[in-house]
Amino acid sequence: MMNQPPLISVVVIGHNEGQRLIRCLTSVRECSYPNIELLYIDSHSSDDSVAQAANLSDSVYLASQKGAAAARNVGLAHAQGDWIMFLDGDTILAPLFLSQALADLQADTQLACAWGHRVEKDPQQSIYVRVLDLDWRYPPGETAFCGGDALFRREALLQVEGFNARLLAGEEPEICFWLRKKGWKIMHLDLAMTQHDLAITQFKQYWQRTCRAGYAYAAVSAMTQDFWIQEVRHNYRQSSILLSLMLIFMLGAIWQPLLSAAALLTLTLLMLRSSWRARWRSPHWHNLLLYGVHSWFAQIPITMGIWRCKRDRAAKRRASFGNYKEVKK
Structure with a gap:
């Protein structure tokens, strides 16, 4: 009898994602990796996200406070696997990513995190999405930080006590900063990872999202007194x-x-x-x-x-x- 591959806990976080969340959870269920625990963490949604997730996930939890960092920490606390894949609820997981990324993490014990290429699902829906799609492009290799979608080594996350829930933006670069301080590495793999749905069709949305990016730069630089x-x-x-x-x-x-x-x-x-x-x-x-x-x-x-x-x-x-x-x- 063949040994079962290691358990990967996939933690999906979301807030009022609607059909995007269903697509995300379905993509996890349909991916090629055979041993997955799927958790959904909801951040105060007012739509039917919780009910929909209950039909597709192994477990559903509610975040006690707002923010992606707080939701990911809930997932970290309940995940059973030694490997944790974090996904935003507006993404679609590439079928082969988990298998390929896990192999890289297992091969290099200094790797805390592996992530791949995120692209926009429908870049032609507006000029805002077309241009912001290019912001996701990073050359492969060792990087200073990852984005919201990434496969982590549980041991590394626990060493830095998870994500900083005081941050409402920029929590991934901040945790990567502390991981690198501990001697861990972050690796961007030349692999398809996720399709994303920005759903920005109005200037007001573009402006608000870009202001949020500036807020993240300032918050992370202040908390680390170094990065950004x-x-x-x-x-x-x-x-x-x-x-x-x-x-x-x-x-x-x-x-x-x-x-x-x-x-x-x-x-x-x-x-x-x-x-x-x-x-x-x-x-x-x-x-x-x-x-x-x-x-x-x-x-x-x-x-x-x-x-x-x-x-x-x-x-x-x-x-x-x-x-x-x-x-x-």
Whole structure:
């Protein structure tokens, strides 16, 4: 009789994901790995997520507080496997990822975490999804952090006492920072891992999600006193350049048209440079042009998110974010 492969606990977290959650749980059930425990952790959903998950999962739990970190900690506390795959409820798991990623983790005892390629399920649903899809692209190899979908070694997670529930964003980079401090490695594998559904079709959603990213930069850099500090400084510098060029453009339009044209030309060249530097992310020039615009324009909401974090920390307030997928028209 053949030995059964190690148990992998798949922890899916979600909040009002609807049909996306059903697709996610179904993809786990249909994946090729033969020994899975499937747990769903719900973060205060108001739809029928809990009822739907009860039909597809082995166990369903409710998170006591909001945030992905708190929900993942609930999953960690109840998972039985020595290997834990965390998934967001708006993703679809690639059929072969668990088997392939587990083999890499077993082969290298220094690996705490293995993750693969996340891509958007439907990048053509809006220009926002098309451009943000490129943000998921990372070259394979050892990395500083992973995203929300990743296969972890339970032993490593317990050494750093799980995710930081005080963070409502940026909890994966933060835990990876502490794991690396303990001598563990994070590996991005050249494997298909998940399809994701951003479902961003409105500018308000794009703005809120990008502000949240800035908040995460500031929160993680403050808590680690190290990681992402350079990113915060970079965002300040980029947003200062952008706002200065916009001001010069507006003043030039009133008093000196040539000055206005020079500012517009400078900004255009900066965006084209960003597009060129990102050419490894996509073979499609139109997507790269959009990405160049995004990489500069996004500095404004990112910086606003950084300021909001600093304000909340000064006032000793806990961060509070709405779900960008539930932004009203």
